[in-house]
Amino acid sequence: MLQEMVGGGTGLYTLREAATYARIPSRTLSSWFRGDKAMERVFLGEDDSKIIGFLDFVQTLAVRNLRLHYRIALQKIRDAVERASQDYQLSHPFARRHTTYYYDQQIWIRLEDESIVQLSGKEHGQKGMVPVIEQFIRDISFDPSTKLAAKYRAFHRGKNQIMMNPKMRFGEPILEGCGYTPKALFDAAKTEGSIEAAAKAYGVSNEQVEISIEYFDHLLQAA
Numbered sequence: 001m002l003q004e005m006v007g008g009g010t011g012l013y014t015l016r017e018a019a020t021y022a023r024i025p026s027r028t029l030s031s032w033f034r035g036d037k038a039m040e041r042v043f044l045g046e047d048d049s050k051i052i053g054f055l056d057f058v059q060t061l062a063v064r065n066l067r068l069h070y071r072i073a074l075q076k077i078r079d080a081v082e083r084a085s086q087d088y089q090l091s092h093p094f095a096r097r098h099t100t101y102y103y104d105q106q107i108w109i110r111l112e113d114e115s116i117v118q119l120s121g122k123e124h125g126q127k128g129m130v131p132v133i134e135q136f137i138r139d140i141s142f143d144p145s146t147k148l149a150a151k152y153r154a155f156h157r158g159k160n161q162i163m164m165n166p167k168m169r170f171g172e173p174i175l176e177g178c179g180y181t182p183k184a185l186f187d188a189a190k191t192e193g194s195i196e197a198a199a200k201a202y203g204v205s206n207e208q209v210e211i212s213i214e215y216f217d218h219l220l221q222a223a
Helices: 015-022 026-034 054-070 074-088 182-192 195-202 208-218
Strands: 012-014 051-053 098-102 104-108 116-118 140-142 149-157 159-164
Touching: 012 015, 012 140, 015 051, 015 054, 026 054, 026 159, 051 054, 054 074, 054 149, 074 104, 074 116, 074 149, 159 208, 182 195, 195 208
Parallel strands: none
Antiparallel strands: 012 051, 098 104, 104 116, 140 149, 149 159
């Protein structure tokens, strides 16, 4: 797997892996980062890039949310990403805490001077003096110093949580509290023949094996 072959603490994913973890079709995610015949890419970067980092992954979660719940056009999202970078030198706008907003069918951004500026639409660049609705994902934890996304809670059931932390195993999902990946426990359940046998073999609880199986069922539902 890519995360096991490359160094660094930023999280690295193939586009296929990122699509699986974000529950987005691989072709859709590839078009967001690389473009295709039907549309330009949404995110800035290398045209032929086949891997993305953790912050790019978090941005895919935000865009999925914007598309799924608010039906925002990709062109509008693309404009916001490009203007944030070119006009305000701000990378990864959708992976920052208390920075991007959605209001009145447009995307806005809060700058360092606390002013709020419209990024999308014909009137981009105007400052807003109206209440705005912050667009963020509840399962993201942010670094207080950089205000950038630091961890993602990918799945949880009761006290058990599956986390994606770019500083641990290059961002691969890990079952918090035991250090095993859900994939390892999922495969163990198949190999050992039962949840109980897998739990005993790995020294974990039945619930930890169960959530690993649920997580992969959850991912496959979007496939």
